[in-house]
Amino acid sequence: MTVLATLSARTFVLALLLAAGCARLGAQASPFAVDNRTHADIIPVVSREQSTAQPVADLILINGRLWTGSSSQPWAEALACRGERIIGIGSNADIRPLAGSKTRVIDLQGRLALPGFIDDHTHFIEGGFHLLSVRLRDAATPEEFAQRIKGHATKLPAGRWITGGDWDHEQWPGGPLPTRDLIDRHTPNNPVFVTRLDGHMGLANSVALRMAGITKESKDPPGGTIVRDTKTGEPTGILKDDAQSLVYRVIPPASETERAEALKAALAEAARVGVTSIQDITPWQDYESYKAFRDTGRLTVRVYARTPMSQWKRQAEIVQKQGAGDDWLKLGGLKAFMDGSLGSTTALFFEPFSDAPNTSGLMVDDNIPEGKLRQNIRDADKAGLQCSVHAIGDKANKMLLEYFEDAAKENGPRDRRFRIEHAQHLSPSDIGRFAKLEVIASMQPYHAIDDGRWAEKRIGPVRIKTTYAFRSLLDAGANLVFGSDWFVAPLSPVLGIHAAVTRRTIDEKNPGGWIPEQKVTVEEAVRAYTSSCAYAEFAEKKKGTLEVGKLADVVVLSQNIFQIDPGEIQKTGVVYTIVGGKVVFEK
Numbered sequence: 405m406t407v408l409a410t411l412s413a414r415t416f417v418l419a420l421l422l423a424a425g426c427a428r429l430g431a432q433a434s435p436f437a438v439d440n441r442t443h444a445d446i447i448p449v450v451s452r453e454q455s456t457a458q459p460v461a462d463l464i465l466i467n468g469r470l471w472t473g474s475s476s477q478p479w480a481e482a483l484a485c486r487g488e489r490i491i492g493i494g495s496n497a498d499i500r501p502l503a504g505s506k507t508r509v510i511d512l513q514g515r516l517a518l519p520g521f522i523d524d525h526t527h528f529i530e531g532g533f534h535l536l537s538v539r540l541r542d543a544a545t546p547e548e549f550a551q552r553i554k555g556h557a558t559k560l561p562a563g564r565w566i567t568g569g570d571w572d573h574e575q576w577p578g579g580p581l582p583t584r585d586l587i588d589r590h591t592p593n594n595p596v597f598v599t600r601l602d603g604h605m606g607l608a609n610s611v612a613l614r615m616a617g618i619t620k621e622s623k624d625p626p627g628g629t630i631v632r633d634t635k636t637g638e639p640t641g642i643l644k645d646d647a648q649s650l651v652y653r654v655i656p657p658a659s660e661t662e663r664a665e666a667l668k669a670a671l672a673e674a675a676r677v678g679v680t681s682i683q684d685i686t687p688w689q690d691y692e693s694y695k696a697f698r699d700t701g702r703l704t705v706r707v708y709a710r711t712p713m714s715q716w717k718r719q720a721e722i723v724q725k726q727g728a729g730d731d732w733l734k735l736g737g738l739k740a741f742m743d744g745s746l747g748s749t750t751a752l753f754f755e756p757f758s759d760a761p762n763t764s765g766l767m768v769d770d771n772i773p774e775g776k777l778r779q780n781i782r783d784a785d786k787a788g789l790q791c792s793v794h795a796i797g798d799k800a801n802k803m804l805l806e807y808f809e810d811a812a813k814e815n816g817p818r819d820r821r822f823r824i825e826h827a828q829h830l831s832p833s834d835i836g837r838f839a840k841l842e843v844i845a846s847m848q849p850y851h852a853i854d855d856g857r858w859a860e861k862r863i864g865p866v867r868i869k870t871t872y873a874f875r876s877l878l879d880a881g882a883n884l885v886f887g888s889d890w891f892v893a894p895l896s897p898v899l900g901i902h903a904a905v906t907r908r909t910i911d912e913k914n915p916g917g918w919i920p921e922q923k924v925t926v927e928e929a930v931r932a933y934t935s936s937c938a939y940a941e942f943a944e945k946k947k948g949t950l951e952v953g954k955l956a957d958v959v960v961l962s963q964n965i966f967q968i969d970p971g972e973i974q975k976t977g978v979v980y981t982i983v984g985g986k987v988v989f990e991k
């Protein structure tokens with residue numbers, strides 16, 4: 405065993421694989437090519453003892469259509485894992501001999517398997533809180549809205565807050581805003597503050613208004629509106645933008661137990677929709693929750709945690725002292741904001757909004773006074789941390805590209821992988837700069853089919869052409885990655901792929917696609933959710949493709965999305981989700 409002792413664990417497993425009679429090695433007739441590099445590496449170091457080695461797989465998938473994402477072997481039928489890693493991939497005949505008496509063998513019955521989906525942008529634990537709360541997103545009328553709140557309140561102890569909700573009054577006939585009168589009688593003992601799905605307004609019941617001290621006499625705070633009854637002048641319960649903080653400050657912070665419950669719910673949702681890794685926007689208290697789950701083996705999604713850039717030193721210190729983390733939980737990225745959002749007319753543009761000509765958006769806290777963010781990026785980059793910044797409007801994106809260019813010049817060459825989160829509205833002249841400056845475009849396709857319903861009235865027919873410019877970015881050589889922005893949009897990557905490929909708005913009013921010239925192919929969308937996304941968190945050597953030695957993160961779908969009509973993609977379900985060789989979801 406002296407030879408073996410010097411081998412890496414990976415090589416050892418490969419050696420066993422060879423010894424186990426893996427026919428794929430050297431089998432020229434097989435359509436499933438051998439990774440020659442690996443083969444050559446391994447042959448000279450196989451020792452005799454292994455010729456008696458037993459099959460080694462813990463889990464085997466056979467009879468599948470495995471899209472590997474690797475150019476050397478794009479398709480396979482079967483895959484074997486041992487521990488957390490893939491130890492073999494090839495034809496059924498190649499992989500079957502790796503099964504032992506304790507191996508679980510899953511017959512995929514011809515289904516499509518892909519590398520596990522990686523989501524480029526989540527607010528994961530917040531998403532869990534929304535799952536546990538009342539669901540109002542698809543409440544079709546004010547009455548249904550009220551009934552759902554009533555139903556939820558009966559399950560709660562007196563005094564417990566009801567928050568979240570994600571209601572959308574635009575769905576209701578005539579689109580009236582809800583009022584506290586709708587819900588007061590159903591919630592006499594629970595304070596309520598449920599928010600619209602964009603988070604820019606919320607409805608408080610009378611209990612919550614009382615706790616927040618909001619009365620007829622209260623003045624509107626700067627940047628916010630307390631909506632009032634036109635006849636009586638009494639608050640209706642609707643609080644817009646910064647007026648929401650009047651209520652937020654009286655809502656007690658979630659306890660550790662509540663946070664853990666939310667994380668558990670979020671993990672179940674991720675498993676259900678095939679997400680095996682997330683690139684999270686992580687408040688420090690969420691990081692603690694992830695750590696607690698990681699330490700007790702309860703994480704079933706891999707977390708790349710991006711903490712607030714304004715506190716970059718805190719992260720730099722941890723990384724320096726303890727390292728960035730492991731394959732389950734890793735620090736290394738930071739997140740900041742340049743501007744607001746299109747929906748609230750706060751995204752920063754060069755020209756005013758078409759439907760709000762008195763404003764062209766605004767810069768937010770992270771860059772007030774202007775230039776603060778430029779400095780933070782320089783410093784954090786110098787400390788070796790990855791910078792991701794939210795930019796929506798064309799001006800915000802251009803300024804940010806300049807900040808990135810500056811920092812790179814100042815700090816010298818390094819593998820830094822700057823990211824722009826959303827990169828939603830781009831000046832045509834900036835599209836090529838993503839590739840040139842090696843800035844990753846981190847985008848969320850579901851937003852395109854959501855905003856696409858009304859974006860043109862806000863920014864007009866010219867700017868709309870380079871909105872969610874997936875195709876232009878790819879053609880210009882940019883690294884394009886996809887995700888959800890959950891809880892703001894649904895977590896499901898299948899819905900994201902559907903959005904990127906069809907660009908059919910959710911109101912079904914653009915059957916041929918909204919700005920159809922910006923569509924991408926299914927394969928491009930899948931790459932943006934797998935290998936490209938792995939690159940965006942410096943993990944392309946570990947995951948994002950199905951290859952021997954990589955983490956066994958796999959998703960199996962109910963339909964072959966490469967073959968079906970693109971309009972059908974959204975009906976595709978997840979049949980299995982496998983993370984680190986463990987089945988974490990099965991239908």
Ligand SMILES: [Zn+2]
Nearest residue numbers: 525527685889
């Ligand atoms: Zn976000």
